[in-house]
Amino acid sequence: MMVHMVLRGAVLLWAAFFGIVGARGLIDPASYTETFGFTISGVAINTLRADLSSFFLVSAGAAALGALVPAWVRALLVPAALYGTALAGRLFGAASGDPVNSGIVQAMIVEALSVLLLIGGWWVLSRPAPVAAVDGTANAGL
Numbered sequence: 001m002m003v004h005m006v007l008r009g010a011v012l013l014w015a016a017f018f019g020i021v022g023a024r025g026l027i028d029p030a031s032y033t034e035t036f037g038f039t040i041s042g043v044a045i046n047t048l049r050a051d052l053s054s055f056f057l058v059s060a061g062a063a064a065l066g067a068l069v070p071a072w073v074r075a076l077l078v079p080a081a082l083y084g085t086a087l088a089g090r091l092f093g094a095a096s097g098d099p100v101n102s103g104i105v106q107a108m109i110v111e112a113l114s115v116l117l118l119i120g121g122w123w124v125l126s127r128p129a130p131v132a133a134v135d136g137t138a139n140a141g142l
Contacts (some may be wrong), residue, residue, distance in 0.1 A: 004125060009066045011121045014114065015063035018119065019081075022056030025049065037103050055082060063118065066125075073125045081116035087111035 011062050025032045029049040033039055059079035067073035090108050094100050 004121035007121050007124055010117060011063050011067040013059040014117060015067065016062075018056045019064070025056065026053040036107075054081075055086075059083065066122065068104060069124070073122055076118045076122040076125070078117050082124070083111045083114040083118070087115065118132045 021035070025035075028044050029040075029052075032048055032052050059082050062075040062078035066073050066078075087088075087108055090104060090111070094104070095118060
């Protein structure tokens with residue numbers, strides 16, 4: 001039970017962080033250019049605001065839903081798929097000759113750790129928690 005609570009807390013912190021990134025970018029899309037190290041101008045700012053914000057906000061919302069509502073734990077697979085796809089795209093880009101710097105490597109590490117947290121969270125939280133026996137030992141229904 002304690003593992004479930006800690007895991008739910010870790011996923012909720014993850015969701016809060018990326019929810020803030022998404023909300024910040026929705027309100028001020030220039031924050032994405034600072035955070036991710038690229039520049040954009042003109043009408044493209046609208047695409048940046050819409051696409052990156054939706055990526056982060058949907059990921060955060062699905063993760064929070066999966067962590068808070070036990071019946072919806074499969075929602076954790078949504079952000080896992082999004083971050084896994086982002087990681088696969090970065091790996092494909094690196095293999096195709098795209099420039100890679102420390103920022104790209106850091107993003108790939110964050111994406112890989114996110115996928116591990118979210119899939120691991122889904123795996124653990126989708127299984128019943130061990131029930132404590134009267135003597136205080138864990139009894140998994142055996």
